[in-house]
């Protein structure tokens with residue numbers, strides 16, 4: 464079995480949380496920060512992250528507190544509502560690890576909306 468990935472405190476989202484690089488913030492509370500994705504793949508593409516240091520869902524779901532877990536999910540729903548996406552619809556997605564092509568090793572939920580997103584995930588080539 465592969466060892467779990469150690470948290471890299473210099474990943475880009477950790478640097479955003481420390482205020483070292485800017486972000487286009489849409490939401491913040493005690494446990495959560497959310498900002499627009501720098502390379503949006505839909506008219507609305509927002510990243511929701513816990514402020515705590517967690518690599519991915521595997522890590523967050525194992526070590527995060529109940530308050531942090533609840534805060535992230537509640538924030539995701541609230542942000543989608545605030546962005547006016549409830550009626551037309553939206554998708555949330557979280558990548559973990561190699562097969563999912565996770566790029567940034569700080570847990571994040573993507574919210575996509577504002578266009579027809581197609582069904583689920585693409586079929587293999």
Ligand code: AMP
Pocket residue numbers: 475484486498499500501502503510557558564565566567568
């Ligand atoms: P993932 O493949 O799930 O790890 O997605 C990482 C996401 O972070 C990608 O959609 C990137 O476009 C996005 N991203 C990378 N750097 C930044 C940044 N500085 N500000 C906002 N989004 C970023």
